[in-house]
Amino acid sequence: MRAKGEAFRTIWQKPGDSSIVQIIDQRMLPHEYVIRDLKTWQDGAHAISAMLVRGAPLIGATAAWSLYLAAAAGRDAGNANRELQLAAEKLRNTRPTAINLGWAIDRVLAVAAKCNEQQLVTTLENEARVICDEDIEISKGIGRHGLTLLEEISRRKAGGTVNVLTHCNAGSLATINWGTATAPIYFAHQRGISIHVWVDETRPRNQGSQLTAWELAENGVPHTVIVDNAGGHLMQHAMVDICIMGTDRTTRSGDVANKIGTYLKALAARDNNVPFYVALPSTTIDWTISNGIRDIPIEERDPQEVSHVYGLAGSGTESVQTIASGTSVSNYAFDVTPARLVTGLITECGICEASEAGLARLFPERAVRK
Amino acid sequence: MRAKGEAFRTIWQKPGDSSIVQIIDQRMLPHEYVIRDLKTWQDGAHAISAMLVRGAPLIGATAAWSLYLAAAAGRDAGNANRELQLAAEKLRNTRPTAINLGWAIDRVLAVAAKCNEQQLVTTLENEARVICDEDIEISKGIGRHGLTLLEEISRRKAGGTVNVLTHCNAGSLATINWGTATAPIYFAHQRGISIHVWVDETRPRNQGSQLTAWELAENGVPHTVIVDNAGGHLMQHAMVDICIMGTDRTTRSGDVANKIGTYLKALAARDNNVPFYVALPSTTIDWTISNGIRDIPIEERDPQEVSHVYGLAGSGTESVQTIASGTSVSNYAFDVTPARLVTGLITECGICEASEAGLARLFPERAVRK
Numbered sequence: 001m002r003a004k005g006e007a008f009r010t011i012w013q014k015p016g017d018s019s020i021v022q023i024i025d026q027r028m029l030p031h032e033y034v035i036r037d038l039k040t041w042q043d044g045a046h047a048i049s050a051m052l053v054r055g056a057p058l059i060g061a062t063a064a065w066s067l068y069l070a071a072a073a074g075r076d077a078g079n080a081n082r083e084l085q086l087a088a089e090k091l092r093n094t095r096p097t098a099i100n101l102g103w104a105i106d107r108v109l110a111v112a113a114k115c116n117e118q119q120l121v122t123t124l125e126n127e128a129r130v131i132c133d134e135d136i137e138i139s140k141g142i143g144r145h146g147l148t149l150l151e152e153i154s155r156r157k158a159g160g161t162v163n164v165l166t167h168c169n170a171g172s173l174a175t176i177n178w179g180t181a182t183a184p185i186y187f188a189h190q191r192g193i194s195i196h197v198w199v200d201e202t203r204p205r206n207q208g209s210q211l212t213a214w215e216l217a218e219n220g221v222p223h224t225v226i227v228d229n230a231g232g233h234l235m236q237h238a239m240v241d242i243c244i245m246g247t248d249r250t251t252r253s254g255d256v257a258n259k260i261g262t263y264l265k266a267l268a269a270r271d272n273n274v275p276f277y278v279a280l281p282s283t284t285i286d287w288t289i290s291n292g293i294r295d296i297p298i299e300e301r302d303p304q305e306v307s308h309v310y311g312l313a314g315s316g317t318e319s320v321q322t323i324a325s326g327t328s329v330s331n332y333a334f335d336v337t338p339a340r341l342v343t344g345l346i347t348e349c350g351i352c353e354a355s356e357a358g359l360a361r362l363f364p365e366r367a368v369r370k
Numbered sequence: 371m372r373a374k375g376e377a378f379r380t381i382w383q384k385p386g387d388s389s390i391v392q393i394i395d396q397r398m399l400p401h402e403y404v405i406r407d408l409k410t411w412q413d414g415a416h417a418i419s420a421m422l423v424r425g426a427p428l429i430g431a432t433a434a435w436s437l438y439l440a441a442a443a444g445r446d447a448g449n450a451n452r453e454l455q456l457a458a459e460k461l462r463n464t465r466p467t468a469i470n471l472g473w474a475i476d477r478v479l480a481v482a483a484k485c486n487e488q489q490l491v492t493t494l495e496n497e498a499r500v501i502c503d504e505d506i507e508i509s510k511g512i513g514r515h516g517l518t519l520l521e522e523i524s525r526r527k528a529g530g531t532v533n534v535l536t537h538c539n540a541g542s543l544a545t546i547n548w549g550t551a552t553a554p555i556y557f558a559h560q561r562g563i564s565i566h567v568w569v570d571e572t573r574p575r576n577q578g579s580q581l582t583a584w585e586l587a588e589n590g591v592p593h594t595v596i597v598d599n600a601g602g603h604l605m606q607h608a609m610v611d612i613c614i615m616g617t618d619r620t621t622r623s624g625d626v627a628n629k630i631g632t633y634l635k636a637l638a639a640r641d642n643n644v645p646f647y648v649a650l651p652s653t654t655i656d657w658t659i660s661n662g663i664r665d666i667p668i669e670e671r672d673p674q675e676v677s678h679v680y681g682l683a684g685s686g687t688e689s690v691q692t693i694a695s696g697t698s699v700s701n702y703a704f705d706v707t708p709a710r711l712v713t714g715l716i717t718e719c720g721i722c723e724a725s726e727a728g729l730a731r732l733f734p735e736r737a738v739r740k
Contacts, residue, residue, distance in 0.1 A: 030694035201676070201692075203573060203597040209676075209693045217694065224698040227573040227676055228599050229631025233705035236633070236663055261599025263606070267637035293606055306571070306579075306597055309679040311690030320681030320690050322571075323579045324400035324587065328594040335603035 001172045001179070001186050003218045004033065009176050010058050011065060011132065018125070019072060021065045025052045026173055027310070030214035031317045038062075041070035041087040048094040048101070051205065055174020056248045056284055057135050060100030063091045064128040067108045071121045080120050084112060096297045097257055097334045098248040099286050104131060132176045138281040139178035141348030146184025146244065146279055147191070149351070153241045154193045162188070163241045165198040165231055168259035169211035170246020170279060180279040181244040182215070184346065189221045197223040198234060202259060204305040204331060228261050232268040243269050243276045244346070245337075250278070250285050252367065254339030254354030255292025260332055266341040278337075278354070279346040285359065287366055292336040303329035371542045371549070371556050373588045374403065379546050380428050381435060381502065388495070389442060391435045395422045396543055397680070400584035401687045408432075411440035411457040418464040418471070421575065425544020426618045426654055427505050430470030433461045434498040437478045441491045450490050454482060466667045467627055467704045468618040469656050474501060502546045508651040509548035511718030516554025516614065516649055517561070519721070523611045524563045532558070533611045535568040535601055538629035539581035540616020540649060550649040551614040552585070554716065559591045567593040568604060572629060574675040574701060598631050602638040613639050613646045614716070615707075620648070620655050622737065624709030624724030625662025630702055636711035648707075648724070649716040655729065657736055662706040673699035 002008065014020040014037065021038040027050070028034045036052060038044045044066025047053050053062045067087055074083025088105050095101055108127055115123045153162045170181035178186060188195050197216055202208035209225045216223040226234070234240050243265055249257040256262070256278045269276035289295040306329045308319040323329065342354035352358035360367035372378065384390040384407065391408040397420070398404045406422060408414045414436025417423050423432045437457055444453025458475050465471055478497055485493045523532045540551035548556060558565050567586055572578035579595045586593040596604070604610050613635055619627040626632070626648045639646035659665040677693040693699065712724035722728035730737035 201573065203571065203599060206692055209697075213697050214694060217697065222698075224700050225676060225693055226700050226702075227630065228597070229573060229629070229634065229705075230700070230702055232633040232637070233630060233668065233702050236706070259599070260597065260603060263602040264599065264634040264638055267602070267641055268634055271637055298603070306595060309681060309690060309692060311679060311692040313683065313688055313690045318683055318690060320679060320683045320688060322576055322679060322681040323595055324584060327579075327583050327587065328592075330594050330596050330600070332596075332600055332603050335599075336606070 001177060001215060001219050003215065009132065010053065010173055011061050011176065021069065023047055023053050023062070024173070026054060026211060027052055028317070030210050031312050038065065038069060040073060041066040041091070044069060045091050045094050048091070054207070055169060056098040056100040056246070057175040057180070057281055058173070059095060059098050060104035060283070061128070061132050061135060061176060063101050064104045064108050064131045066091055067105065068121065068124040068128045071112070071124045075121050080117055095299060097299045100283050103283050107131070135176045135281065136178065138348040139175050139180060139183045142180055142279050142281070142346055143178055143183030143187040145351050146277070146346040147187040149242060149277065150184055150188040150193055150195065157241070159194065161194040161196050163196050163198060163239060165200070165234065165240045165243045165265065166212060167200040167208060167245055167262050167265055168202045169207040171212050171215050173211050173215055174246060180246045180281065182212070183279065184244065185221060186219060189219070195221065197221060198231070198240060199223050199225045200228050200231060200261070201225060202261070203228055207259070231265045235268045235272040235274050240274050243274060245278050247278050247280045247284055248334060249296055250280055250345065251289045251292045251296070252285065252287045252359055253290045253356045254342055254345065254359060256337045256342055256354070257292055257296045257334050258337065260335045263335040263337045266337040270341050275343040276341060277344050277346050278342055282347050282349060282363060285363070290356070293338065296336055298335070299333040301331045301333050303331050306331050371547060371585060371589050373585065379502065380423065380543055381431050381546065391439065393417055393423050393432065394543070396424060396581060397422055398687070400580050401682050408435065408439060410443060411436040411461070414439060415461050415464050418461070424577070425539060426468040426470040426616070427545040427550070427651055428543070429465060429468050430474030430653070431498070431502050431505060431546060433471050434474045434478050434501045436461055437475065438491065438494040438498050441482070441494045445491050450487055465669060467669045470653050473653050477501070505546045505651065506548065508718040509545050509550060509553045512550055512649050512651070512716055513548055513553030513557040515721050516647070516716040517557040519612060519647065520554055520558040520563055520565065527611070529564065531564040531566050533566050533568065533609060535570070535604065535610045535613045535635065536582060537570040537578060537615055537632050537635055538572045539577040541582050541585050543581050543585055544616060550651065551616045552582070553649065554614065555591060556589060559589070565591065567591060568601070568610060569593050569595045570598050570601065570631070571595060572631070573598055577629070601635045605638045605642040605644050610644050613644060615648050617648050617650045617654055618704060619666055620650055620715065621659045621662045621666070622655065622657045622729055623660040623726045624712055624715060624729060626707045626712055626724070627662055627666045627704050628707065630705045633705040633707045636707040640711050645713040646711060647714050647716055648712055652717050652719060652733060655733070655736070660726070663708065666706055668705070669703040671701045671703050673701050676701050
């Protein structure tokens, strides 16, 4: 997909200075398009925990690039390996729910363990690049497979508009490019399928209305922002043909952790016979656990994310406090949708049933390993 | 219940000048407590359509007081009846979903039709007062009946805290006092039952975080604000003992129209065996229709309610625009929860099953009339 009229990535090395990694500060979108430099692994850890970057695949990629920055800083100080281990430990704890974070860190550490200290920085730089390139291919794979679902609906509606509902941002901005849930949408739009996206606002952080709406607009995909409360009503009135969501972690049995509120949409989809799909890179599957509601840790975030809302006011941007001071607020960031409510999982390797058997058929090697 | 340390009503005649009706401008809460004068029926119509007042019972009461203002203005101009009919027609169209609006207007017009022009203003003044007094008695009746449900849960939990989830504001502010969904909560709290309320923020207008949280705080009831997305997760983890909602219109078969998003919570309650009750004055029952999803008109409101959020910034209050300019937004204000998802209806006359048979048993005369 494109942004600002150009092909883009969400994370890259600064042209002319490969010691600096650059990201889009997603907290400022859609009102401001701000590029930030990550000069240290601590910058990377802060970018993850403060949500300058978010989305399971991009979190993983940012961690990989941060480990490269750690190795480089360590090399300059003569203790590359110690710095790497320290950074890995700290990065691992920046966000608890997305599994890609630990996956990317483990992958980089494994590569690091096999190379000598002279090659460390170059090797990790290369590994971070490969992780990003692979992620783009994964998104494209999801796009190709998910496209078949949208083509089928389009055929059934004799070319009528396919209405997709999505929650949060499982878009380009959550990955390196193309996104997970959005990849089939972009592919369908490029092929001339008439498509319209209902974009859940996604309180409290408004990733839907502020990120998904932004990237769909940048790419000319028709869309309408709705409050998170609206999806049930739309489904009752046959205004949604398919739901496509992302996920931060999927159990081997097909339970799906995703942005808080996803479960409510899955219930509405089931109640109204609307197909409910989850798009995911296979790196998002946690083969070690089966019961998502019991075993996936759900991050609780700062109450200020609920009590304050960011937007445009007058000539600049600012946050307003919507709730009376001193009010108790709780802020669970994710919920778990049980596999029984998921019509299917769209992965880079194909579409499967959200079940242990379905996933094992698609990924026999990994499923067996556990 | 109380507010600002005093017993209060949401609508009243100005002390010392009965030609003026006063209301709390609910758009400004919780940040500012502003009393507004309604001097003409047009002021009343604006208060309803622009949501200075909201909530089915208070909308009805405001319409009744507006008709009094219309009769008074018409008397001064020598055309009381014409002004009354004109006002009734305009008021009827201010909000389409709440049935109490039409109910209150019809009731006042019926009274007006039976009295001579000399008595008209005094008669309508009296009728508006009676409607308000009756509404308070209705809320108390709902409180008494609903209290039994909370007492039962408290007993089962051996005095442990009863966790109630509510959506929007079906509170004192939606009625004349006590509220519908909140009346059992206030009654339980007064009787020393340990109670805690999960308050749905209720986008787009934030009636939960801005109104329900405010009135619970004024009355010392422990509560926590959550985003609308969170209820499913809480119910999955047994953190909700009962849901109590309000309604703007209930069909004779027990389908419930309420603030958008109510249906999603009902689905989550059913999926997790959490009792889901709807509290309502019997005036909210529409005996003429049976299929709520088909027959209850759902109001679509200004997209600006979604794109802009009101709150505190710096020393004052303001609205920020959260969404990029030009973004398409849809804003359905209500949804319909089918009777099959409703555990029971709490009315001023008792609790019944959400079904034609259940309602007919509780209101045999009215059910028969149709």
